[in-house]
Amino acid sequence: MIKIEQVIQALNKVRENSPLVHNITNYVVMNNTANALLAIGASPVMSHAVNEVEDMVEIASSLVINMGTLSEKWVDAMLLAGEKATKKGTPVIFDPVGVGATPYRTQVAKQIIETCKPTIIRGNASEIMALTNSNVITKGVDSTESSNTALDSAKLLAKSKNAIVVVSGETDFITNGTEIISITNGSPMMAKVTGMGCTATAMIGAFAGTGEDKLIATASAMAVMSIAGEIAAQKSAGPGSMQVNFLDTLYTLNENDIVNIFQHE
Ligand SMILES: Nc1ncnc2c1ncn2[C@@H]1O[C@H](COP(=O)(O)OP(=O)(O)OP(=O)(O)O)[C@@H](O)[C@H]1O
Numbered sequence: 001m002i003k004i005e006q007v008i009q010a011l012n013k014v015r016e017n018s019p020l021v022h023n024i025t026n027y028v029v030m031n032n033t034a035n036a037l038l039a040i041g042a043s044p045v046m047s048h049a050v051n052e053v054e055d056m057v058e059i060a061s062s063l064v065i066n067m068g069t070l071s072e073k074w075v076d077a078m079l080l081a082g083e084k085a086t087k088k089g090t091p092v093i094f095d096p097v098g099v100g101a102t103p104y105r106t107q108v109a110k111q112i113i114e115t116c117k118p119t120i121i122r123g124n125a126s127e128i129m130a131l132t133n134s135n136v137i138t139k140g141v142d143s144t145e146s147s148n149t150a151l152d153s154a155k156l157l158a159k160s161k162n163a164i165v166v167v168s169g170e171t172d173f174i175t176n177g178t179e180i181i182s183i184t185n186g187s188p189m190m191a192k193v194t195g196m197g198c199t200a201t202a203m204i205g206a207f208a209g210t211g212e213d214k215l216i217a218t219a220s221a222m223a224v225m226s227i228a229g230e231i232a233a234q235k236s237a238g239p240g241s242m243q244v245n246f247l248d249t250l251y252t253l254n255e256n257d258i259v260n261i262f263q264h265e
């Protein structure tokens, strides 16, 4: 369960504290996610050089690791940064983009989870199922399953890795292995803009970077994503304007929007 007031409070904290979110993310979404973090009130930095990631973690409020466009040097940086953050008690949020699509992605995702011990893992249904060895093939970075199908995998993963797990999709599920929060806001148009999932993960980085309780922070970030997506889609003719309207909606999102639209269990 999450209350509307908790989401509003978590959003206010992001706007008041403006947490520094260190992102090691993919080439496709770097610009989108930095803009979304600014629009919601956080402070983004994209940094992946092996020579500097540990120093950046030193000053960051949270670390987002996204394996969308992998290569060897980047993996080294992810492991270094993730280990350092976990040692410091800085929240690590992991997006296992495309895990299950190729053996390399699956191997790297598992290595990151074992080494960095992420606080929160967010993926689409295929990705979360691939992490629990379910018989599923991720279609590149897109899901081939609905989020409901991945709920058991999410609970299992949360329990076994002592992490909060989010499965996104038509319904978003947030679980710590025992509690389950589900959010039904959003729009199918969100899946027609690349990197909306990556943006959701970065948004979790912002909310978890304020010191808020991790389950509340995660659910609040997913609520804000879905509510803003739903409002933006209503104003958009297609994915192009959706991208712009989504940023504007994050920037202007207020308590009334949340009170009027939020749908959850
Ligand atoms: N059919 C839908 N209805 C409502 N909301 C949706 C729908 N599909 C996706 N979303 C929302 O879009 C956001 C991204 O979720 P999605 O599961 O598409 O991520 P993803 O597959 O990891 O995306 P990407 O890899 O492109 O970043 C979430 O906030 C989710 O709630």
Ligand SMILES: Cc1ncsc1CCO
Binding pocket: 026, 028, 029, 068, 069, 097, 141, 194, 195, 197, 198
């Ligand atoms: C399309 C794409 N390919 C690798 S990462 C990425 C962005 C969405 O996950």
Ligand SMILES: [Mg+2]
Binding pocket: 097, 098, 123, 124, 141, 197, 198
């Ligand atoms: Mg994704």
